[in-house]
Amino acid sequence: MENNHKGDFRKSCIKKLEFIGLFSKYYKNKVIVKKLEKFIKVSESKNILLYIPLGIEVDIKPLILNLRKTKKNVYVPFMQGDSFKIVKYRLPLYKKRFGIKEPNNSSFKPRKLDLAIVPVVGVDAVYKRIGYGKGMYDRFFDRLSYKPTIIFTQLVLCKSEKVLSDNYDIQADYIITN
Structure with a gap:
């Protein structure tokens, strides 16, 4: 059972994120995507885990489309049990549990990830992720035998x-925010 402070903090961050105006959100998304593109270029990451955004998350769909035109391998989570596996990003996307969209399941073995871009609801004092409370990302990274570079994204920092x-x-x- 999670501590109340974490749950209350999660709720207040979600409220803050839901309250961002459309124009402001559009601008923030553009700024953050530009920063991510610059980071990816400088880091020379080839195998990248991204996510298919929900309404309060940074909209990285333009980044996904740009990366697919380059020689990058773009992966996204595919929910499985208490965590997820990674699958190659490809259309069409299907709406699954929690309103999350995913591509079709695929059984290939992806290369080692260089970079993982992970959405957050908030971060705590030591910059650890506060997500939606399901623990899927935590379990996924815990089960990896190596640690890729991890970037958290958020429209406005909720710390x-x-x-x-x-x-x-x-x-x-x-952490890349606006």
């Missing part, structure tokens, strides 16, 4: 002054 995370919560190498 707690307290440590709310558990030892299994993932931590970012970088």
Whole structure:
């Protein structure tokens, strides 16, 4: 059972994110996508885990489309059990649990990830991820035998002054926000 502070913090961050105006959101998305593109170019990452955005998350669909035109391998989560596996991003997308869209399941073995771009609801004092409370990303990274570079994205930074995370919560190498 999660501690109340974490749950309350999650709720307040979601409220803050839902309250961003459309124009502001459009602008913030553009700025963040540009920063991500620059990071990917400089880091020379080839195998990249992205996500298919929900309404309060950074809309990285333009980034996905741009990367697919280059020689990058774009992967996204495919929910499976208590976590997910990664699949190659391809259309069409289908709406699944929690309103999350996914491509079809595929059984190939992806290459080692260089970079993972992960949406957050908030971060705590030690920059560990506060997500939606399902623990899917935590379990996924815990089960990897290596650690790719992890970037958290968020439209506006929602950071707690307290440590709310558990030892299994993932931590970012970088946070890109507006």
